[in-house]
Each structure stands twice: as C-alpha cells, then as structure tokens.
Amino acid sequence: MRFRHLTPSSRIRITPYSELIDAQGATSFTSYNNTLLATSFKSVNEVYWHLRRHVQLWDVSCEKQVEIVGVDAARLVQLMTPRDLSRAEVGQCLYVPLVDDSGGLINDPIVLKLAEDRFWLSISDSDVLLWAKGLAIGFSLDVLVFEPDVCPLAVQGPKAETLMALLFGDGVSELKHFQFSFFEFKGYPLLIARSGWRKQGGFEIYLDNIELAGILWESLWQCGEPLEVQAGCPNLIERIEGGLLSYGSDFNNRDNPLECRFEKYCDIDNVSTFIGRESLIKQRDVGITRRLMGVSFSGDPCLPLEKRLGVFDGSFPIGYVTSAVWSPSLKNNIGFVMINKSHWDIGTDVKIEVAGGREEGCIKDPPFLVPPL
Amino acid sequence: MRFRHLTPSSRIRITPYSELIDAQGATSFTSYNNTLLATSFKSVNEVYWHLRRHVQLWDVSCEKQVEIVGVDAARLVQLMTPRDLSRAEVGQCLYVPLVDDSGGLINDPIVLKLAEDRFWLSISDSDVLLWAKGLAIGFSLDVLVFEPDVCPLAVQGPKAETLMALLFGDGVSELKHFQFSFFEFKGYPLLIARSGWRKQGGFEIYLDNIELAGILWESLWQCGEPLEVQAGCPNLIERIEGGLLSYGSDFNNRDNPLECRFEKYCDIDNVSTFIGRESLIKQRDVGITRRLMGVSFSGDPCLPLEKRLGVFDGSFPIGYVTSAVWSPSLKNNIGFVMINKSHWDIGTDVKIEVAGGREEGCIKDPPFLVPPL
Numbered sequence: 001m002r003f004r005h006l007t008p009s010s011r012i013r014i015t016p017y018s019e020l021i022d023a024q025g026a027t028s029f030t031s032y033n034n035t036l037l038a039t040s041f042k043s044v045n046e047v048y049w050h051l052r053r054h055v056q057l058w059d060v061s062c063e064k065q066v067e068i069v070g071v072d073a074a075r076l077v078q079l080m081t082p083r084d085l086s087r088a089e090v091g092q093c094l095y096v097p098l099v100d101d102s103g104g105l106i107n108d109p110i111v112l113k114l115a116e117d118r119f120w121l122s123i124s125d126s127d128v129l130l131w132a133k134g135l136a137i138g139f140s141l142d143v144l145v146f147e148p149d150v151c152p153l154a155v156q157g158p159k160a161e162t163l164m165a166l167l168f169g170d171g172v173s174e175l176k177h178f179q180f181s182f183f184e185f186k187g188y189p190l191l192i193a194r195s196g197w198r199k200q201g202g203f204e205i206y207l208d209n210i211e212l213a214g215i216l217w218e219s220l221w222q223c224g225e226p227l228e229v230q231a232g233c234p235n236l237i238e239r240i241e242g243g244l245l246s247y248g249s250d251f252n253n254r255d256n257p258l259e260c261r262f263e264k265y266c267d268i269d270n271v272s273t274f275i276g277r278e279s280l281i282k283q284r285d286v287g288i289t290r291r292l293m294g295v296s297f298s299g300d301p302c303l304p305l306e307k308r309l310g311v312f313d314g315s316f317p318i319g320y321v322t323s324a325v326w327s328p329s330l331k332n333n334i335g336f337v338m339i340n341k342s343h344w345d346i347g348t349d350v351k352i353e354v355a356g357g358r359e360e361g362c363i364k365d366p367p368f369l370v371p372p373l
Numbered sequence: 374m375r376f377r378h379l380t381p382s383s384r385i386r387i388t389p390y391s392e393l394i395d396a397q398g399a400t401s402f403t404s405y406n407n408t409l410l411a412t413s414f415k416s417v418n419e420v421y422w423h424l425r426r427h428v429q430l431w432d433v434s435c436e437k438q439v440e441i442v443g444v445d446a447a448r449l450v451q452l453m454t455p456r457d458l459s460r461a462e463v464g465q466c467l468y469v470p471l472v473d474d475s476g477g478l479i480n481d482p483i484v485l486k487l488a489e490d491r492f493w494l495s496i497s498d499s500d501v502l503l504w505a506k507g508l509a510i511g512f513s514l515d516v517l518v519f520e521p522d523v524c525p526l527a528v529q530g531p532k533a534e535t536l537m538a539l540l541f542g543d544g545v546s547e548l549k550h551f552q553f554s555f556f557e558f559k560g561y562p563l564l565i566a567r568s569g570w571r572k573q574g575g576f577e578i579y580l581d582n583i584e585l586a587g588i589l590w591e592s593l594w595q596c597g598e599p600l601e602v603q604a605g606c607p608n609l610i611e612r613i614e615g616g617l618l619s620y621g622s623d624f625n626n627r628d629n630p631l632e633c634r635f636e637k638y639c640d641i642d643n644v645s646t647f648i649g650r651e652s653l654i655k656q657r658d659v660g661i662t663r664r665l666m667g668v669s670f671s672g673d674p675c676l677p678l679e680k681r682l683g684v685f686d687g688s689f690p691i692g693y694v695t696s697a698v699w700s701p702s703l704k705n706n707i708g709f710v711m712i713n714k715s716h717w718d719i720g721t722d723v724k725i726e727v728a729g730g731r732e733e734g735c736i737k738d739p740p741f742l743v744p745p746l
Contacts, residue, residue, distance in 0.1 A: 002381075002395060003378055004378065004379040004381075004399075004400075004401070004402045004409075005376055005377065005378065005379065005400055005401040005402065006377040006378065006379040006401070006402065006403065007401045007402060007403045007412040007413065007677060008375075008377075008676070008677045008678065008679040009403055009412075009622060009677060009678070009679070010621075010622045010678045010679065010680055010681055010695060010696060011403070011498060011619065011620075011621035011622040012403070012404075013680075014679055014680050022375060026377075027377075027378055028377070028378040028379070028380045029377045029378065029379065029380060030379065030380045030382055030384070030385070030404070031385075031403070031404040034498070034621060036377075039380040039382075040380065100503075100506055101506070101510055106503060125384060125407070126500055126503065127499055127500035127503055127504075128503070129626075130473075130479060130499065130500055130501070130503045130504035130507065131500075131503035131504070131506070131507045132507070133473055133474070133504070133507065134503065134504045134505070134506065134507020134508040134510075134511060135507040135510065135511050136511070137474055137507075137508065137511060137648060138507060138508050138509070138510060138511010138512040138513075139511040140511075246384065247384075248383075248384035248407060249382060249383045249384040253502075275510055303381070304380060304381045304382060305381065305382070305383045306381040306382070306383065306387055307383055307386075307387050308383055322383060323383060
C-alpha cells in the first residue's frame, strides 16, 4: 500500500478534539466535509477488538449539521427525501436518503427533529447546505438554512451506556434507539442521541458549545477509566461487518435509492411532493438493473480500497466492489458490490479483480455479522 | 509539524494521472472536491525554483466541472454571481465569485463559456453542482446541470508556451490570457485554455476523454524533456507570492466579496438579477468592517498552516491569518490576513500569534512578487 501524507491546510478544519485525538496516537486521517477525521490509531485490529468489548470516544466533528428552521422547514425537508416524514416526532432521529431530480443520491443524513419547525440534518460527505439553500431560494420558502457550530462526539461500544449514565445520570438509559433528548452538563444543556455510525449501540453528543469540548472529553475519560475507555474512530471493519454503507464510497449521485436497497425509506406513493419522484417511479416501474449487495472473497487480507475493484464473470464485467476489508471475526474479506441483475442473487459466484490477480467472490446479504446486543 | 497519513478510501477519487504522479515522487496530498491532489514532491523549495524557471505538469483533475446547458443556462449562471456576464464571449474564461443570498462566498470558479447556452464552471472546493441544481429546480429553469468527466491537466511555468506549441502547434501561442480554444490531439479535439492557478502564465488542458490521459502525459513529457519538464502541483509559495486566494483557506461562505476585495467582479448596480444583491448593496452602503489583505511577518520559516493564526494589537484581537508560507525569494514569511478596519491600512504593524510566541507583522497589498512575464 502506498503511504501518502495529508498536507496541513486551513481548508481542512481541525476540530476542538484534534489535539486530544493526536495525543491518543491517531496516525491516519481523512478529510470529511472539509474536516479532519481520524481513521486509525496504532493497530487497526486492536482498536477493532477493543470497540467490540469496551467503550470508545470518537471525534466525529466532521458530521456537520445543516439547520433548517422556519414556517416552511418541514416542507423543505420533505422536498428533499422520498422518506415519509409526516409522522416524525420531536426528539426523533431518522435516517433519510436525499435524492436529486433524477433520483440520484445526494447524501444520507440523520435528521434530528428539534421542533415542528426546526431540523438538523447531520450529514455525510457532501454540501447539503448548498442544496438546501438553493432549493429554499428557488422555491421562495420561508426558512433559514445555515450550518451551526456543532461538533458531535460519539461514545460507542458495549459499555457506552454505562459510561454515559455515570456522567449524565440514568436518564440516558431511557433513550430509545434513534431518540435524542437534552442532558445537563456543567449547567449547559447538551443534545444527546442514542445513535452512531455502527451497529452495537452507542451515543452521540451534539456539542454546540465548543468551549466545553475539553472538559467534556476529560470528564468522559475519567468516568471511563474503569471501563477501559479509549479514543477511537468510525471503524471500517465494524461498519462493513455491520452492513453500514458510506456515502461517497459505496454510493453517490449516480446511484438511486432502489439500487442501494433503501426501499424502506422510499415512500414513493405516499409522499407526493419530493424532488425526483417521477424519476424514482419510472425506475421502479421499469425495474432496476443493478443492486448494492454484500460480497465475500478469498485472498490475502484486503487493505482499505483506494479505488473500486472490478467484478467479473469470466472476462465479462458485471459490477464493482465499492468498499472492502478483512474481517478478523469472519476470517474473510468482505465488502459491498454494485452488481448487475444477472448476478445479484445471494450465493452467486463472481471473480474479483485485485492487484495480484483474481479472487473467488460470493454475493452476500449484509449485515455480515450481527452484534450480540 | 505533525505528520498525518491520508487514509486510502474510494470516497476520495484517484485520477487518471495518479499513478504517473506517484511515479514522479509525490509525497503529500490533499482531498479537493473529493479528489486526490498532490501538494508536494520531494523538496518544496526545489520544486518552487523549478516552476519559476522551467515547465511543470500538474494533475488538477480535482478542478471539477459543473456543466450548465440549455435555454436558461446564461440566466442561471448570472443568478449565481454579481459579475456582469452579459458581454461574455464564447471562448472566454472568467473568474466568477459565486455568492449566496446573504452575500457569502460559495465558490470562485473559472467560468468557460462554451456556447451561448452552455457553460462549464471549473470549481474550487465546494459542491457547486448541488447549489446550481437546487436553484435550477426551485426556479423551474430549463437547463441541465451535471458533472461531466473532465480531468484538467495544467502545463505551467515560463516554458509552458514553448512546450505546448511543440505538441499542439503554434496556434496555442495565439491564445490570449483567459481564452480557450480546441486543438486536435490524436484525432480528438481538446479544450485548451491559457490559464492556471498561478501568475506566470500557463495552460490548462480540459481532458474529457480519459482514455487519452496516459498518452497525453507521455507526449508532453517527451516534448518537454529538452525543456527540463517535471511533475508539479499548485505551489503554495508561488500562489501566495502572486496574491492568489484559495477558497476554503482564505475565504468561505462567512465572507463576502467586498471583504475579499473582489469589487472588480461585483457589478452590483448593473446586474439586477443575482442572488444576494440586496445583502451586498446593504454591505456596501453600511461599509465593510474587515478586509482580506496581505501580511508579512518575522520569525522562523513558516510551515503550511493547519489553522488560522490570531492577529493582535497588544492583547486585542484584530483579525486572523488565513494562509502563510516562507518566501524563498523575499526571505520573509508572507500570507493573507482578514483584518479589522482599524488596522487594514497598508504598512500597519500587527502582532501574529505563532506556536512559539508572537511575531512582528506588517499589512501589505498583494501580490508580494510580480513575475517577470
């Protein structure tokens, strides 16, 4: 694997936690929403096993918020997605694929409904701010659209609930999955959600008072010491095992939600107002010709992909692998594959083109591993 | 300076030139429009002096194009900018600041007018595609907005014209600054502009036939051997010396074009239709309170900034440095500073907060160095 240095630049924002993350030995980073995101600490494997057993703090400040507030806020949010939000409740988090006029995926934020007329879109890696603003202006909607200064900190792993309860009281335990509420910290209300970019349960603290970042981290660290707390980051192995897709890697605006198996977030018939509806109806009626599935494949442990891998039936290209990793639990390479209809059935054998030649692959239905919780 | 590895990820696109750039010893990279951009090769100083004397090939595939085509194309482009485009001609390149409804800067692309109803916006680092699409949909404009597969290759340095003429014929020499035309290469028409993110003159080849990338690079390399051609990249030293701003580093959507001294691109009175006009008129009438200026400062050679540096008058904060670098030509640290009105006059002394303490700074009027051409 080729090593590249990431050039320091004020264009890629450091976060209120960057120094703390550095001190914990983060070695490798990415730029996500033009913000630094650590991606590994020392040994990837050690961090993976630690995450499955204990509790970690993740600096996910790169999950930027797009705030939409005003009389037409709910209308604008619904314009952007085929998911029916009419019954969404204040205090709820919702996974919401956003599509453009041709049905292409623009982002897949978690929407936090803060009030009937106020939402945060906790975004993946594209400028939803510009999309939402462009629509608001074009449609003359009565809303404000802006990026508040929020730096989420994730507390993840099987002991996350224990740690959170130590610091914020037993109330946090009552939060259901994908619910949020406010909890006091040093006299200041913090928005805390039971959520996180993983499958084993955890919390995200949407810190909007950056002054508190250091003391929040320190307090979590102290409470977490008996629980063997460590610094961590969204874990590639664990996310692929858990079947979690990553915008930009696994799908982008050239893919639609039907191809990405987001049917359960596509209330195409009930929601009459969203942009891209006509395109998605056409796609559904004509039928899609490829689908994002799981794949396992043989060979040496796979390193993080720098580009997509070709998938073949003999010499015939039938798709591409979007992300892949070696699973220490399954002792196999696993990943996601955008695969043609002819080969998308579970159990189909395919060939994967890797640097050294071709490996034997098999189409799977993620998640690859269901956590014990 | 802390070294960070850039994590390989299919979310950050490699380019048709990445392997060639790697082979030439690129060491440090950034993610720009979710695309790999090399930022240094071996010694930064050597590359700098080479650029000032010879000719370099830069992989600037990260300069993505947003194509806007259709009956309402000119109307949409004009909606996005205060610059008067009514007299723009086909074949012209124009530097065009884009602003949002509050006058905040969204991007500063080079607009290429391909036809009366067809434009490319060659963008800096933000998703103009989403902004343009959102507006087009909201205003029901009769346009297509999409990202064509174009990978610009820059040929830069004082010998660029000689090299380009060797490969494409003397016709390229007739291109005026910020003009483009089509030149045949292997039977295929290539869009070539006299432009580039630097001040010493050069060309950009907007390659839209990716299959030709390897042979194009190879041909330029062979023709360039007697001219001492090397691989290079947008050069931080040279861009700051030349007074060129970088979106995301030096300004962003919290800054407006008056603060950034883009007055000559702001035909606020003549252009009645652009978004943000009311805000900019208000800003102009009330008067701005800070401005993006140059600054020189004492101390050890400055490394690329990871975050903005505070600027002070005694203990009183009066601004911040957005980018800075050691100039080997001027033997001084130079950079850009967003500075309050009280201190924005050229020649004003200020204090710059650096890691080791405070340095003596002086407000300047860029460019710092005017190239001999």
